[in-house]
Amino acid sequence: MAVQAPWRVSASRLHRSDVGTQLPLVVTDAKHSRPPQHRADRGDPRVPGALAATAVTALILGVWALKTVNAQDIGGAGLIQVLPASYFFALGLNLAGFVGSLGLKVLRPWLLVVQLLVLIVILHGADPIIHGLPRLEASYRHLGITDYITQTGGLDRKLDAYFNWPGFFGLLAMLSNATGIHDLTWLATWAPVGVNVLLMPALLALTLRLSSNPRQAWAGVWMFYLASWVGQDYLSPQACALLLLLTLIACVLTVFPGWPWKPSGKLATRLRNLAHRLEPGKSAPMPIELPRLALVILAAVCVVLLAGMTVAHQLTPFAAIPILVMLALGGKSRLRFLPVLALLFPVCWLVLAATPFLIGHLHTLFGSIGNINAAASASLLNRVGGNPAHQFVVYSRLAEGAVIWILAGLGSLRGRRLRTPWLAAALGTIAPFVMFPLQSYGGELLLRIYLFSLPFAASLVVLPLLPLLPRGPSPPGLRQLAALLLLGSIIATGTVATRYGNDAIENFTPDEIAVANQLYATAPHGSVLIEAVHDTAWRYEHYAGYRYETVLQAEPARPGEPEPGCASITQLVPSAGAYLIVTASQITAADVINTGPSEGLQHFIDRCALQGGWSVEYRNNGGAIYHLQGAPNGI
Template sequence: MAGPAAGSARPAAVRARPRGGVAAWGATALLPAAAALYWLPLRGTDLAAVGAFGLVQALPVATLVGLALLAVGFALALAAPSGTRATRALRAAWLLLTVFSLHGLPAVLEPEPRFPTAWQHGGFVDFVQRTGETATALDARWSWPLFFQAAAAAMDLFRAGDLTPVLRWAPVVTQALYLVPLAVLYRRFDVPDRAVWLGLWLFTSVNWVGQDYFSPQSANLLLHLAFLALLLRHFAGPTPSGGARPRLLAGPRRSAPRPSDARGADPRRSGPRPRPRPGVRPARATAPWGRLAVLATLLLLFAASTASHQLTPFVTLATCAALVVLRRCSAVRLPLAMAVMVVGWLSYAGAPYWSGHMAEMFGDLGRVGANVTTSLTGRLRGGTPEHEAVQYARGTFTAAVLLLAAVGAVRRRRAGFGDRTLLALLLVPFGALAAQSYGGEMAMRVYLFALPAACLLAACALWPGTAATTAPASDPTSDGPLTAPGGRPERPGPGDGAGPAAVVAVGLCGALVLGAFLVARFGNEAYERVRPGEVAAMEAVYRAAEDVAAAGDGTVRLVWLTPAPATDLTPNMPWGYRAHERIGYVAAPAPEDPTDLAALLDLVRDLGPETYLISNVAQDQHIHLDYGYPPDWGRRLRAALAAEEGVRTVVAGPDAAVFTLAEDEWGPDRTVPPLPELTARVGTTPHTPTGLRVFGLLLGLLAAVEVREALGRHRPRSRAAVWTTRALLAGLLLVFAAVVAERFWLLA
């Protein structure tokens, strides 16, 4: 006969099983139904219906119903009993279906890969494949070339000649890959299992920023998440309730403090003062060589990020440093090594960019208000009311996510958790707003980097976790069944259940989130999608560039139109996919009167032979929605150009047209512009070689200290050895900083 302890716990488990079982069966049965209802009606979708509100206008009603079922089905999967392999598989299936349904929609519907900048990045890869070099004089991104070099090496390895399938499916693959390190990261926090899964689902459902296309930013966010997951898995620092404060260079060990001096003691009480639980699980025990291997992996991840993106390394460095300061990371020397790496790369390899763009790099430093204004209100520039509504929807969507994260943080605090680590991951990216506007995109990038922590905290608004819902404080790393001190299974607490109210809340709010995602993510689809006729028009320009290349080292010019040529630097067309170095793209003022062509043709004439003018539907939509030009402006412009005497039509189609001047319209100078300089020439300073040597010595010294600390902890160090190492490190840092300052001063 079962004892009283076992008998008292069994009825609660039996009562919980039927409801969870019904939810699991319902989620399993609904999975194929939701997928079919979402995807099958999309056959024959008319993309011409895409308008000011984006792709959602072209979707059938049945697909929108299927979209709502994605949220309902995932809510039922969350209600299934946690901890079983079948439940994990069910939740993973719903999560992946959501990823594919949201981020794979354009890949299935649209005939060409979307987003013009993705095509340009494909051209960078093509250039590396053809030449084996970089072109630091042509684009700032060539100063951080590792992403393009790695993509070119992968293309050569797999003998793939066409990059367009990669451009098409990159958002889906990237979003799915994000979930792997994100799941590892979330498991490091002391939160209920349902909050982990809901956080993963929210991450893919509220990530409207659109930086998952084929780009260095998408790859670097993956590196950033992998870095944080490894860091918190193996180097979660000492908690406020115990452990010595980590030091940059440890000295001789001292005796343990007396009980009367122990941190947390309250002289007014007989026992220690209660403190919030840390909210993050301690690092797993790692052998010395394993610790060194993990540190090396972290540095390799950061080195790859440093060599491939301008912004991400600084966010990763700031986050790691904040965790060290908050005593949530035991790898106290890691931020110093990272800072040396990123400053060294910027000073030397990044010189082709900053030597001519100092104002762009440091001009916005400290101007938080101006940077926020540029990133937010600067995007509402008097376009159509519908387009402004999309922009406001994005802002509201972002504010709602952050507000829900704040609610989750408050509920976690009331449940007895101190989430310094999560709050650091959430708040540190906002410091980037004090650095620069990043071309008006800094607010979006801040949201992107804060999103992992925001999504988990938002999930904790529903399931904050309590002392009864997670492992006991005496065993915070336990992943097994919860047990009371007497060995009896512990009943679920108020934050762990998934009753009808929780299911309804997730289902209804999730349906609203998915609908808002379609508007926020694809609200600009009228000009962010690429049409087949636009690809055909660009192919004609590529062929012209190849003909000029066959005749000599010349280039062609392609003129595109925008009302703001000084600030609008990205044309809405599949540009730069080939002949990266042989086509110069010139932004020209778009005339308000599409029949007034005099100034436009004079510009084409002044640029010389082999100059072409392109007008395409995506650019028309951009000018109409963002700047308020009439909706038929582009059609009237193309008609006027086709009828203009002295203008020759190269390509004419419903999506795009390319024009140039007749042979007798060119001036007396018929010289084709020569091939531009590809490599930026940056001089050296008297102490540049010294700086390079000191750079290597710094990294070597930090590595030696780390090896000694990992493998020789049992050997006490003398005070003289400690201070000698500290003095050497300080001296090397001082010399390195002086050389970097010299380079910026003399080469700017």
């Protein structure tokens, strides 16, 4: 039923009412809904201009500073060791600009958006600016899968997991086919900036519903970008699925808040009482009823987002399940069917559409359910290793994650004490941890949990530093702004260290790409191609045209593990021979992560090459290609 209310509610004041009973919902006549504000109330009009100027200065200085970095100097500790002081000055200027914008008497959304865009470019756009090529070997694989679909218009579902969750690659292939642009390297290069820009509206929509006032919401978005070190914002299905997930949750919290059940049952009553005890302030107001058609369409939108997520990425839908369940149990989502669909969709997809993957990976998927030790080992212990600089990076990442979660916990306590909304954010922060005992996800699960948890946690982290009741809409005081700036500076510096800690391993040079191009030009179709370490910018074409093999995984050697010998390579060579690619990034990775032989990867390869049957096909500064003759009785 359409409700044509002859009044409107001011945006900021409604949020005040979220906080508690002290500030009543202000309902004003539509004709006088926005009384002209006194000039003095809006502050000095030159200040926003000055703050915008700081943003532009920070952008120019930050990009210039990044451009001066020599990528060859980046070592085991990552980018932070080679960044000039001017970069940190630019970053500091931007942080101060954002905090200053947040402290204005009247919030200017355009100014805050500008500050965040600058932050995205200088904090998350360092790789494309410095290297000018896609980051991570996975980016190149993703380009290869897209290329495969573009060329064939089909899937090889037995090849690997990607072809069983092809939605994102189908989207890219559709873009490529429908525009005639077949080389999407530029898109992969600038994806970190693009993905973070696309996330901004969804993050803001989410934090607006998680927080008690718009300043906290903006600060929450800012904190997300500051603490987002996981680097999953490359051209990947998980980045796309995260966008869909955040939009879904924001839509649910905004359009469908409330309890999914009537308070008649015993359990429902208990849950309500518990939620009320935890969040004693007045609950968030139910929106005035929307037209039934709009509600139905928006519910359908939620289902479409869930379905899109399901076909695009294997993990994100499983993160959506606990988040939606907890929000429903906390009285934050009244869509009863959505958690059920969130469970049904990925399970049905796994069983019915991803059958080849399911059959081949039953043990991987279900073998470690409930084994918390295995999950902890894979996510924590097995990742701590490498040379001292790399260990510093790994420990910094763990520390940053822990700090954010601890601050979010403190924010929850503070929120409860101040009777301000905090429960939905806390539930969203905790919910992804439900996945921890299910499986290790290749040792990446803790990292992914952090990614799913961060949008919610960020909103809580800033909560203690912003004025809430009883001062209401007044801007933060100087002391609070200084504290916010200090916290932001510490976390941003930490993120420069953690996000770019593996920069020497994760980025590639044009010479390395030339080696891979030469490999495809040299090796006949169907050959066996071997990488010495799993860190090669290849497979961006001919994804299924060769048999790809790896000698050493890019992870620290486990204690007691025997050192690999030349046989670890030759055993991969069939009788028809094979091609081995050794690149500069592989050598750095082996050195930094401490994987492979203690003599160093290059010495190891040189020693094996002396055995005979090896010939150098191509060599440049980025690496070398060897042709390995196969034994007559080879595989």
